[in-house]
Amino acid sequence: MLTLDALDSRLSTPTRQLAAPGPGEAQLLRLLQTAVRVPDHGKRVPFRFLRIQGDARIALADAAQARLLEREPGAGDAVVQKLRSRFTVPPLTVAVIAKLGPDEKIPDSERFATASCVCLLLLQAAQAEGYGAQWLTGWPSYDRRFLEDTLGLAADEQLVGTIAIGTPTVAVPERDRPDPRALLAEWTPA
Ligand SMILES: Cc1cc2nc3c(=O)[nH]c(=O)nc-3n(C[C@H](O)[C@H](O)[C@H](O)COP(=O)(O)O)c2cc1C
Numbered sequence: 001m002l003t004l005d006a007l008d009s010r011l012s013t014p015t016r017q018l019a020a021p022g023p024g025e026a027q028l029l030r031l032l033q034t035a036v037r038v039p040d041h042g043k044r045v046p047f048r049f050l051r052i053q054g055d056a057r058i059a060l061a062d063a064a065q066a067r068l069l070e071r072e073p074g075a076g077d078a079v080v081q082k083l084r085s086r087f088t089v090p091p092l093t094v095a096v097i098a099k100l101g102p103d104e105k106i107p108d109s110e111r112f113a114t115a116s117c118v119c120l121l122l123l124q125a126a127q128a129e130g131y132g133a134q135w136l137t138g139w140p141s142y143d144r145r146f147l148e149d150t151l152g153l154a155a156d157e158q159l160v161g162t163i164a165i166g167t168p169t170v171a172v173p174e175r176d177r178p179d180p181r182a183l184l185a186e187w188t189p190a
Contacts (some may be wrong), residue, residue, distance in 0.1 A: 010124055011172055013132025015090050018166030022053070022091030023131065031165075032094075034125035038117040044103065046111035047118050047160070050095040050151060052087065061087040063150040064140055071139070086136060090164035094122065101156045115160045122163050132168035135161045 023031060032049065040046070052060055061084040068075055068083055087093060098115035100108045119135050126133040140146050141161060147153040 006128065007124065010127055011174065012123070012134040013166075013168045013170075013172050015086055015134045015136060015164040017169045017172070018090040018132050018134070018164055019169045020091040020166065022166045023126070023129070027129065028092070028094070031122060031125040031129065034128075035118050035122035038114050038121060040114045041110050042103075042106045044099075044106055044111055044114070046099045046106075047115040048097050048099060050097065052093040052095065052162075053091065057087050057090075057093070060150070064146065067143060067146045067150065068139075071143070083140075086138075086162070086164070090166040092165045094163045094165065095151060096122070096160045096163060097151075097153060098158045098160050099154075099156070100158060112158065112160070119161055119163060122165075126163070126165045130167075131165050132172070133163055133165045135163055137161045 028051065036045075036047075064083055064087060065080055068080065072079075096115060096119050098112045100111055103111070123133045123135060137159070141159040147157075147159055148155070151159065153159065
């Protein structure tokens with residue numbers, strides 16, 4: 001059984017510090033089995049995945065770089081290299097896509113929330129299996145041209161984020177976490 005200690009140990013490993021090996025086919029499917037176990041109002045399954053690995057990482061970095069230079073023709077080399085490294089450094093990236101077509105009952109926000117939960121569970125699952133992982137967005141998550149022409153998203157889909165997964169090359173220091181005591185208030189009737 002998962003303990004609170006295991007849940008509490010979650011932290012992100014920066015993508016540039018994720019090296020090979022990453023999860024293979026069977027291991028990734030095992031991680032996704034955990035990740036899909038999300039609360040899902042109406043059982044809509046409002047998410048899907050794209051795997052980016054091997055040479056596809058370079059092709060995606062090339063496409064992202066081309067789009068970046070269309071958006072920002074003056075982008076400097078540091079910006080370009082940082083963008084490329086997000087896709088080329090980790091051995092595996094999983095794009096988590098929210099499927100948000102018309103729905104009479106379940107609002108988009110709830111279906112997006114479900115897809116967001118998938119991301120968190122995928123981070124937790126990866127770490128539980130000894131990997132490091134990080135959830136990234138940035139402009140590639142919101143640029144419709146990149147999303148539709150390069151990643152193949154439909155018009156009613158959104159990229160919740162990319163989850164980079166690999167073997168940590170550093171021990172990541174803990175950061176300050178919110179104090180729940182400062183966040184908890186008692187509701188009382190007016
Ligand atoms: C929706 C979402 C998008 C994020 N996008 C980025 C990003 O584009 N770049 C980045 O450096 N961190 C991004 N982060 C933050 C990292 O995933 C991570 O949470 C952060 O490095 C802090 O580490 P922690 O998860 O251990 O608290 C994002 C987090 C979330 C939830």
